[in-house]
Amino acid sequence: MGSVDAYKKLQVLLVGSGGIGTMVAYALEKGGKAEVAAVLRSNFETVFENGFTIHSVDHGEVLDWRPTSILDSIPSVSEESWRAPYDYVIVTTKNVPDIPPQITDIIAPAITPGHTAIVLIQNGLNIERPFFSAFPANPILSGITFSGAIESPPGTINHHNHERTFIGVFDNPIAASYSQKSRAIAAARRLVDAYTACGPEVDCTYEPDVAYSRWRKLLYNASYNGVAAILGMDTSRMRFTEHIIDDLIRPLMQEIRATAKAAAGVELEEKLVETMITADVYDKFFKPSMLQDMEKGKFIEFENLVGEPLREAERVGVETPTLKVVYGLLKGLQFKAGERNLEDVVVPRSGEGLRYGGCGKS
């Protein structure tokens, strides 16, 4: 990121102002060190008229709240020369790389090469790779958040789990120079500073070991999220039945541990498995985000949560039988989600060089 005047507020563009994104924007604005422009889609009109209504475990009841600006599309910094460059573009959308358009294309008009830091507050593994190639001169930052916030109905945010966010720098093999790395670290630290200015209500820290924290969170997301979506079941019910934990969740977590070690040299301590299994309050009936998306008929973000660790495991020869079955079932769910958007069933051409048959329109 180019130099930012220490006395000027950070200029932030937020892409994805649902539950998590809105709480990020709220914390940054409340801290007084950042101005947020939020790009809204389905909730644009409601929020434009009435602002957000926030019921927050951390911030209490907030009515009629708006970020500094509300936009209905991605601004173009090159075409609209009066726009100041964004210091940060924070992406909090769901990550569905198997469904176009790609987020790198969506945000491209808002990125100033060599200046804007791109912050991915999203789940999953290897999510940074397309950004390294699309924006080689920009810092790409990792945001991991443990927070529960759901938007329902549009414009109303129910923030029910205390927020803990970790921001760090993805290790970019292309941006190998020392100065590029130190600029990225400075950008991450500056964002943490703006976030924590909000006060003790939020818990945001600089994360020096992004690989570890991503694989650690994957223990939860690669197991609970997928199984919850497949079974249509919250994490409390899985724990009540016990066998779902013993036969699916724990084996999945052990497969992720083995893959993390072999593929990335990341050592996830054995005791983390039980910590993650019991992460949700026992009788809170928590629905992981993939289950929530499925219930809303949306596409599910399974490629970076389950597909990528599976591909990493195959690359380094780790056996992950449970992960493979879960991946296959999730692919089926995604196919069904796609069909819901079509008027008719598309009968694929058979074979045609694809392992399980064609998938194009004949």
Ligand SMILES: CC(C)(CO)C(=O)C(=O)O
């Ligand atoms: C950890 C948790 C449950 C909430 O942030 C999550 O990542 C998800 O539901 O996808």
